[in-house]
Amino acid sequence: MEGVDYLSDERQKAQFDVEAMKVAWAGSLQALQLSNRMANLVANDPAFEKFTRPMMGRKELLKNTLRKAAHGWKLIVDLRLTEEAKWLRLYIDEPAYTDLHWGMFIPAIEGQGTEEQKKKWLPLAQKMQIIGCYAQTELGHGSNVQGLETTATFDPQTDEFVIHSPTLTSSKWWPGGLGKVSTHAVVYARLIVGGEFHGVHGFIVQLRSLDDHSPLAGITVGDIGLKFGNGAYNTMDNGVLRFDHVRIPRNQMLMRVTQVTKEGKIMQSNVPRQLIYGTMVYVRQTIVADASKALSRAVCIATRYSAVRRQFGSRDGGPETQVIDYKTQQSRLFPLLASAYAFRFVGLKSITTTATADGIEECRKLCGGHGYLVSSGLPELFAVYIPACTYEGDNVVLLLQVARFLVKTVSELGYKKPVGTTAYMGRVASLMQNNCAVQTAEGWLNPGAIVEAFEARAARMAVRCGRQLAEFENPEEGFAELSADLVEAAVAHCQLIVVSKFIEKLQQDIPGKGVKQTLEMLCYVYALFLLHKHQGDFLATGYLTPKQASLANDQLRTLYSKVRPNAIALVDSFNYTDHYLGSILGRYDGNVYPKLYEAAWKDPLNDSDVVDGFHEYVQPILKQKLRTAKL
C-alpha cells in the first residue's frame, strides 16, 4: 500500500533527536540544508533516473552519462550554484568525466601551477570551456611514480617540450574522462633537459580539437574497455593515451615548484616540494569522505531491510522474528553502522576504503538472496566503490609508507620527541610496561582505557618490528622481508588514530537530546569491535589478558542491545533520499515486497511471455525425437 510507513514502529523506538543527529552527520545546519536541497532537486528530476542503468549497453550508458552531466551543468549555471554544485554532482550519483575535471585536473593546476598559469587555465576550466583529466598512471607503472616512462624533453631551439611515449608500457592507462571526453590533461612525465633526467612533473597537454573533438596530431587516444560490474563504473571513460613527439610550449609545464628557463636552466622555488603531492592529498581526503558515504548507504539499506525481513521464530501463529533481532545479524551489522559514523568524523584512506569495500559486501550478505539483486542497490555500490582501495595509492603501498614512518620514529626515540599522530610513542616506556587495568565489562566503557589499549598495541607492534629490523645487516632487505608484519603494525597505528579522533570528536559540545550519548555508544561499539576482531594482536603483545579480552566482548554484546532500538533512526539520520540510495530493500517506507515484485516485471526479459530465441534454441530440443530413452 502506498503511503504506509512500514518502519514507523521502529522509528518510534529512537532514544535521540533524529533531526539533531542529521545536523551532526552533515557537519552543520547549513550543510544539511544545502545538501538536502540538492538531494531533492536531483531526486525530483526525471532526467536523473538511474534504475535502468545496469541494463544499458556501453555506448548507450556513456551517452546517458554525458546527457546527465550536461543537464547537471545546465542546472549549475541556471541556478547559479556555487558551493552546492559539489552536492548536486554527488547526488546525481553517476561516475563521470566531471569527477576528474573538478576533482583532479583543476586541483592539480591550483596546487602545482604558477600564478600566471592559474590565471590562464583556471577560468577556462571553471567555465568548462576546456575539460581536463589527470594522466599519471601508465600501462607498466602506477604505484611507482618514479618508474613512469613518458618523457617531456626540453627543446631550447623552439622553447617547447616534446612529449613522447617511448614504449608500449609508457601508454597512459586508466585516467578517468580521458577515453572519450577530455580536451586536455595534466600529463605526468619524466623531465629531460640537456639529456639529463630531472624528476617526474606535470604538463598541461591539449589532446583533442576544441572544434571537432578529433585527437590532435601525434596523439592516439581511446577507452580502455569494460570494467567490473554492470553499469557501475562503466559510466566513466577511463582511457589509454600515447604521444608521438607532441610539442607543447614551455609554459605548459606546471612550474610552481620546479621551473625550466628559456635557456634550459632548472630552478627550484622555495615552495615545499610536498606540493607536488598536494593533489593526491586533496583527493585522498575526498576519498575518505566517500568511504563514509558509501558505507553509510550500504548500512542504511541493510539495516532497514533487516527490520523488514522476518525469518523463523513465529509463536502461536504470530509474526516471525525480524532478522535484525538475531545477535549474529547485530554483530555483523552494528559495527559497520558504527564504522560509518567513525569514518564520517575522521578517516585514513587505507583503512577506511578497505573496511568500506568489505563492509558493502557484508551488507549484501546481510540482505540474504535479495541483496544479490541489482535492485537492492548493493552490487552497483560495491562495483563503483571497490577501486577506491587501488586508485590514489594502493592501500598496501600506502600502509608500507606509514610503516616506514613508524619504524623511523621508533629508531629516533632516544633523541627526537615524536609529535603529531605518533606523539604517543613518546610514552613508549610506560606503554611497554603497564598492562591493562580493566576488571569488569563496564570497565571498558572508559575512553582512557580504550585509547591506552590501542596505543599500547600500536607501540608494541612498532617496537617489535623495529627490533626485528635491527637484526638485518641491510635495512632495505629487512624491510622487504618483514613487510607483512610492518603492514599489520601500520594498521594498528591507523586504527588507533581513528579511535582516538572519534573519542576526541565526542569531547565537543554536540547539541540535541541524546545525540552525544548515542554517538558515544557507537564509538564504544567501533573500538570494542576492533579490539575483539584483532584480539590476537592485543593478546600477543601481552597488553591484555584473555579474561580482559572476553570482558570487552561481553560489553560489546550489551552495546548491541542498546544500539538495536536506535538502529533505524541512526540510518535515517544520514538523510538519504530513496533516489540516492537507489535500493528497493532500503526504501524509507520499508515497502519492500510489492516493489520488488513490481520491479521484476520491468525487466526487458518480461516484455513477452515467450523469450527471443525460444523457437530457435529451446523448442527444437523439446520437440526432438531421440531413439533411445536414456542418454
Ligand SMILES: Cc1cc2nc3c(=O)[nH]c(=O)nc-3n(C[C@H](O)[C@H](O)[C@H](O)COP(=O)(O)OP(=O)(O)OC[C@H]3O[C@@H](n4cnc5c(N)ncnc54)[C@H](O)[C@@H]3O)c2cc1C
Ligand atoms: C577505477 C580506477 C580509476 C583510476 N583513475 C585514474 C586516473 O584518473 N588517473 C590516473 O593517473 N590513474 C588512475 N587510476 C590508476 C590508479 O591510480 C592505479 O591503478 C593505482 O595507483 C595502483 O597502481 P597499480 O595499478 O600500478 O598497482 P600495482 O602497484 O601494480 O599493484 C599491484 C599489486 O602490487 C602490490 N605492490 C605494489 N608495489 C608494492 C610494494 N612496493 N610493496 C609491496 N606490494 C606492492 C600492490 O599492493 C598490489 O597488490 C585508476 C585506477 C582505477 C582502478
